Amino acid sequence: MSDKTVSPMVKTILEFGPILGFFVAYLWLKESTFTFGGTDYDGFVVVTAGFIPVFLVCMGILWKLTGHLSKMQAVTAVLLVVFGGLSVWFNDPRFFKMKPTIIYLIFGGALAIGLMRRTSYLQYVMEGLMPLTQEGWMILTRRLMYFFFGLAALNEIVWRTMSEESWVYFKTFGLTAAIFLFFMAQGKVFSEHSSDSSEDA
Incomplete structure (x- = not known):
């Protein structure tokens, strides 16, 4: 389809x-x-x-x-x-609280496997959204891999050490904001490794 x-x-x-x-x-x-x-x-x-x-x-x-x-x-x-x-x-909320940890470990692990094979699975998923050179994709993939592993660890720390309500705030706003800020911080990679030669891009 x-x-x-x-x-x-x-x-x-x-x-x-x-x-x-x-x-x-x-x-x-x-x-x-x-x-x-x-x-x-x-x-x-x-x-x-x-x-x-x-x-x-x-x-x-x-x-x-x-x-x-x-x-x-x-x-x-x-x-x-x-x-x-x-x-x-x-009847145990701990399983649901562990879900972000598992998700980020899977995503980070998939990117790590791709890097070990000298390829970027991120490029395969998002190539139509961001025009980057091969080197740019590898840099972004490596950084995102570490970022995902960091989010997995952070989620474990938050739900195991803080109140349930704090975790809900973290899950709803903290993780979303972290991902947004991560990509905002990659502006230098997007500008230095753009595969689009036009000025407007």
């Missing part, structure tokens, strides 16, 4: 809407306890149970509108179902 054009606003809402919805629902229900089948579930687990189908529906709509889902989105969806499902099944 070929890629289709979709409004950037619609795409942003579908990608980030579920995350913001999780955050708002958590703040609303964090002090609540719900009983299902004789078992008590705190607000975090209940919100997680609701987040999984909402996220999958939004990804399904995005796929229907664009005709495409990135490998990162597909991996994220699978891990969300696995670790979110484990949190709900065992």
